[in-house]
Amino acid sequence: MPEIDHKHEAYICPVCRVSVTHTDDGYHCSTCDRTYPVLFGIPDFRIRSDRYLTLEQEREKAGKLHVFGKTATFTELLDFYYSITDDVPDELAIRYKAYIKNAPRQADLTVKDLSLSSDKDVLLDMGCGAGGMLMAAAGQCRTVIGVDIALRWLVICQKRLAESGVNATLVCADAEALPFEYGKMTRIVAGDVVEHVYDPTHLLEVCEKHLMPAGRLWISASNRYCLGPNALTRVWWIGFFPRSVRTRLLKKLRGVDSLRYINLVSPGYLERLLGKTGLHVLHTGPRRVTLIQGVDYPPLDRMLIYFYQLMLKFRLLSRILIWVGPAFEITTEKMVDRNAP
Numbered sequence: 538m539p540e541i542d543h544k545h546e547a548y549i550c551p552v553c554r555v556s557v558t559h560t561d562d563g564y565h566c567s568t569c570d571r572t573y574p575v576l577f578g579i580p581d582f583r584i585r586s587d588r589y590l591t592l593e594q595e596r597e598k599a600g601k602l603h604v605f606g607k608t609a610t611f612t613e614l615l616d617f618y619y620s621i622t623d624d625v626p627d628e629l630a631i632r633y634k635a636y637i638k639n640a641p642r643q644a645d646l647t648v649k650d651l652s653l654s655s656d657k658d659v660l661l662d663m664g665c666g667a668g669g670m671l672m673a674a675a676g677q678c679r680t681v682i683g684v685d686i687a688l689r690w691l692v693i694c695q696k697r698l699a700e701s702g703v704n705a706t707l708v709c710a711d712a713e714a715l716p717f718e719y720g721k722m723t724r725i726v727a728g729d730v731v732e733h734v735y736d737p738t739h740l741l742e743v744c745e746k747h748l749m750p751a752g753r754l755w756i757s758a759s760n761r762y763c764l765g766p767n768a769l770t771r772v773w774w775i776g777f778f779p780r781s782v783r784t785r786l787l788k789k790l791r792g793v794d795s796l797r798y799i800n801l802v803s804p805g806y807l808e809r810l811l812g813k814t815g816l817h818v819l820h821t822g823p824r825r826v827t828l829i830q831g832v833d834y835p836p837l838d839r840m841l842i843y844f845y846q847l848m849l850k851f852r853l854l855s856r857i858l859i860w861v862g863p864a865f866e867i868t869t870e871k872m873v874d875r876n877a878p
C-alpha cells in the first residue's frame with residue numbers, strides 16, 4: 538500500500554501565506570498561532586467548511602468513513618457513504634456512484650489533452666473528490682496533488698488510491714485559500730468544482746496565481762442552459778427558472794433542493810469571468826464522455842449518454858452542444874506576461 542507522503546511538502550498558512558512548521562499536532566503557523574491538524578494521514582488546512590456540514594460534523598463523518606474503510610473495499614465504502622447521507626435521494630445516489638466509478642476513464646480524455654510530462658509536471662486537482670482524475674494522472678506527472686474541502690471525500694479517495702496502488706498527495710483545503718506558494722503548478726484541473734465554491738471569480742483568480750507562466754487550467758462544469766436533464770438533479774430545464782421557482786420545484790420533485798448551494802454557470806458566463814483574469818481561453822467544447830461497461834448507470838441514462846456521444850461526432854451539433862448540452866469544458870493557458878506590451 539503506498540504511503541501518502543505529505544511531510545515533505547512545503548506548506549504555507551492559507552491565511553498569512555507564510556511557512557508553517559510541522560509539529561506532533563500537525564502544522565503550526567507562528568504568525569496567526571493556528572494549528573492545522575493531520576487527520577487520518579491527511580493535512581487539514583481548512584479555515585471554513587463546505588456549506589453542507591460544519592467543520593466538526595464534517596470531521597465526525599470523515600471519522601466514521603475512516604473506521605468503516607478499515608475493513609471495507611472502496612465500493613463498499615462508497616455505498617456506506619450514501620447510506621449515511623440523508624440529503625441525496627436514492628435515485629440520484631445510484632447515478633452519482635456510477636459517475637464516480639466511471640471517473641478515471643472519463644479523466645483519461647483530459648489527461649491526454651494536457652500532454653503531461655512525468656519529469657516536470659506538477660498537477661493540482663482542485664476538488665478531487667473520490668480521486669478519478671488523480672488515478673488517471675498519476676504516473677504521468679512528477680507530482681500529483683488532490684485538494685478537496687470535504688475531508689469525508691478525501692477519506693474515500695485515500696481508500697481508492699491505496700486499493701489501486703496509486704500515489705498522490707491529498708490535502709484538505711478550501712480551493713479559494715490553498716496552503717501552497719503561488720506559481721508552483723504547471724497544470725490545474727478543476728472538474729465540476731466551479732459550481733460548488735463560494736465565489737467562482739475568486740476561484741479562477743486563485744488558479745491563475747498558482748499556475749506557472751504558460752501553465753494550463755482545465756475546467757469542466759454542468760451547463761445552466763442545458764436543454765435536457767440537469768446533470769445534478771436530472772430535472773429538465775431547471776436552470777432556466779429563477780431561484781425561488783427552482784427551489785419549490787426541486788422540493789416537490791426530489792424532496793430536497795440539491796441546487797441550494799450551487800452556482801449555476803454557463804460557458805458564456807465562465808468565458809466572461811476568465812476574460813478578467815490572466816488566463817487565455819485555448820478551447821471551449823462540449824464535455825466529452827466515455828463510459829465503462831459494467832458501471833451501473835440506469836438504462837435510460839446509458840441510452841442518453843450513447844445518444845450524446847453520437848451527436849458529438851457531428852461538427853455542427855457539437856458546436857451547438859457547447860451552449861445547450863449538459864456540460865462543457867474549457868482549457869486555458871496562463872499568459873506569460875499579461876502586462877507585456
Ligand SMILES: [Zn+2]
Pocket residue numbers: 550551552553554566567568569570571
Ligand atoms: Zn497563519
